[in-house]
Amino acid sequence: MTDLVLGPLLRHVGEHTAAIWVETADPAEVTVTAGEHQASARTFRVHGHHYALITLDGLEKGTKTPYQVESDGELVWPLEPSIYPDSVIATFDHEKPLRMAFGSCRTSVSHDSAGNKLHGVDSLRAYALRMSGVTDTDHEGDPDPGPGMRWPDFVLFLGDQVYADETSTEMQTFIEARRDVREPPWAELKDYAEYAQLYKVAWSDPVNRWLLSTVPSAMIFDDHDIRDDWNTSLAWKQEMEATTWWHGRIVSGLASYWVYQHLGNLAPEEREQDDIWQRINSHDGADEFDATDLLDEFADRADQEPESYRWSFTHDLGSQARLVVIDSRAARVLDTENRSMLDDSEMAWLDEQLRGDVDHLLIGTSLPFLLTPGLHYVEAFTEALAEGAWGQRWTDIGERMRQGIDLEHWAAFQDGFHKVSDMVLEVARGERGRAPETVTFLSGDVHHSYVSEARSPRKAARRRPRQQSRIIQAVCSPIRNQLPTGERIGARLAAYWIAGPIGRLMVKSAKVPTAPLRWKLLRGPWFDNNLATLEVLPHGLRMWWASGKVEDGVHHRPRLITVADVTIDKPTKETR
Template sequence: MSTLKVGPLLRYVDESTASVWVETRDDARVTVTRDGHDWSARTFAVHGHHYALVELDGLDVGSRAPYTVMIDGAVVWPPPDSELPAPVIATLEPDKPLRMAFGSCRTSVSHDRAGNASHGIDALRTYALRMAGQAAPHDPDGDSDLLDPRWPDLVLFLGDQVYADETTDEMREFIASRRNIEEAPWTELQDYEEYAHLYSLAWTDPTNRWLLSTLPSAMIFDDHDIRDDWNTSLVWREEMQATSWWHGRIVAGLASYWVYQHLGNLAPAERLEDELWRLVLAHEGDDELDLTEVLDAFGARVDQEPESYRWSYAREFGSQARLVVVDSRAARDLAPDRRALLDPGELAWLDEHLRGDVDHLLIGTSIPFMLARGLHHLEAAGEAMAGGAWGGRGARIGEWARQVVDLEHWAAFQETFRHVAASAIEVAAGQRGRAPVTVTFLSGDVHHSYVSRARLSRRTARRSPPMRSHLLQAVCSPIRNPLAPRMRFATAVLSYGVAGPLGRLASYSTKVPTSPITWKYARGPWFDNNLAFLELSPSTLRMWWVGGKVVDGDHESPRLTKVADYTLGE
């Protein structure tokens, strides 16, 4: 009899359908039971691993009920000895205010004193303990947000769920058991087997595993899912491709991302359009489908031809909200003469989805659209320098800087930034349907959190109609991977210090065009591990960030505490 290795993860859920993803030990049939009904799927194989995505349909709108997972007829979830509540599948209720959690950057280490000392308290696990009723909140101010038992409708993970390059001790032990870590790629990931183990470490902590089995999740990758600064520039890409190990890394990274993260992002109708999923559904016969060769070829192709596959996706929540999740890593065009964060097809797709006629437009992008202003100017200037604005020597300095200092966000792709900013302005001005109450970019990546609020620049305001929507940037990073103190200081300098005037001077000197918007912090920045939430109503948006606090030395059961909050429309 096969057993459950990873999962179950509750993935896409709407008013009447749900998707449950699992990894099993062997070839098996996986069955999910809810309200006396069964739905089943046969596993498919990739590099000796076995997976199933069970699609449930015909569910009642706004219903909430426990479920079980069976493998070959034997119940494997929930565990019989679990002290955690029963996992449930809750379908969406159209008129209920949407509540969503979001965040990025989470490493997987122990939850004891040593793990908390090296990586801080896991904000996701702390929230799970609270929702499981196993740890009271640390609530000295009587904060209702911490006491509110209502579940979010989903959690959006905005990148770096796994770190393929900055591995933990436990992951390094596994790598060392397979190969010589003194040879390339050293303690970084090499192949699919190592990715599979990394995902297992990330998703099998008992408390987080329970949370992910009962809270629907959506995901998008960022650089560390593959490697730091992935697709920074053509120079970076050529340097990686010249190594002996990069091809294996990128193929394994993209292939495993499709299996572990992307497949569950899609609505059932979208999955039916997916070239790989159609192979899974079409397979007949007694033998399990082995997708290894096809998936590896797919990974190699979409790395070289990113326009051949779309990782971005969008979700509609009635008239309340539209969530547009953008791939800001794999879809880059790095050719110096047409350098863009999004290739033409991806930009056209995003432009199509940047529309009003909803109360709130949410744009998920792993890297912040609006950085600290000083850093934004420096990144823009760095791109111009690397492009030759200060001659050959300046180009070499600019390329060095953008790789070493991670100058590779939206600001470092100015043409794309200005295009998307102009589209957002049109949405906010009511030129693309009814203007939403808010247009909000949700991001992670930068290992500090903040809210920024934008307005039209003076030049744009003279020739454009006023914005009717609030234009915001909300960042939650990290969930568990805080900056070292010296890096916090450097980030604060870039946020508040001399980087502001120096960045403006640099951007002026390299003739960077004026941004169509300007912005400033409304809250933050703050640096500790945290998980963010937003709640929407027709006229308001509320956001709050929570973290963990060890009380009375109990490192295994940290208490949930509020870090910050922000409200528009009250």
């Protein structure tokens, strides 16, 4: 028998299939049993670490089945004794109204008073405690209060699950035991072993581990999974590639991301088409397959030739919803003559995915597609300035602004923003199949949460078919990494008050094209640590944001409270 290092994580689940991911201490044959269903897989090895992904098939839709994990025939999950309920596989039933959780940006520090003072209460952990019944106080505003509250069908993590560049005290202790932190890359991550430890720190807390074992998860990276401002611009990339340590970072970061996050995103038929998984899964030798060189070569190629691999993915949720998750980091085109958030291959793929004929089209992108309008135009201006709109002598100033204050969202990639806006408007007008009730962007990154709504510009609306879908931007950030009070005030001033008039002046001076959408804030902003939940209703969508609150000094068992609750009704003549 070999012990579990991490997991089990319940990953992609359909109506009849489920994937369970584990990391083990040594090579092993891992078996998952759920009722009458059983499947096994041999571990594969990457840089001395051991992993298995086990797929169960033939499950009954809409059921919850407890499961257990064995390693070389010995029970390793559930752990005993345990105060948490049995881990279960909850298969989808596409006729049941969807409920999903989403959020981004989660640091992994202690859950005591010191950790909570540093980054606030972990809202994912508060959510897990509430689900498990360990905390018995009602979740205010939840339609199903009590320990039997309906669980989300899955949780979508929208980036920065791990911070490779802002390491915790625990991670720094691990790093210092291996190498001299006075040498580059200092206390940041250097190699695969350090990434493996970072994921271990992030996913080992007992109640979060239980949640990840029983709620399916989907994941996409953002910059801190690799490094702050990852792929902001060509100048940024050239600066990184000139260092002695960047190549090791990007290779280990992408290789570990494939193992820990991306592989479990894929449906069984998609995994079978993945070249890396085919090589691993087709190994029929008695020994464990060593995928180290395969993954390192793959990660190097994926960085240098982004069109060689697609990190974006979809999740079919039946006729009521479809989820399209976009890679807004690795697929960027940084060439100054052809700058875009997505390369041609990725843009063509997205063009195929954005279709109607569902009640709700959900688009996951770690970076908000719609910032506040004022900030949007500030970012658009900065891109124009850095690309020479005011002449060559201003380009360096534009580049310093872009990197210095993180002006690198969709708004700073105007080509991609306009193309995707046009696609979304075509969906909303019913030009790509039946128009959904909503086209809803789900995002994170910005360390505050809000809801906005977009429409066609008035002049365009008169020339084209009427917009039939409500276009919504919902942001949930952070799960755990809240801004200090002073920074919150600065962020609110910059994004919601100052940026508006400045943005209008800037775009005129740089001749930035008018956005193909007009939008306004519906709710927010709020700066709490949050995990958001989205539920499909008969008359639209409901979304609520929940945070953990410490009471009576009991830091390890925070109570889950509702911070905001927003209902998006079906479109009417007034809302179109």
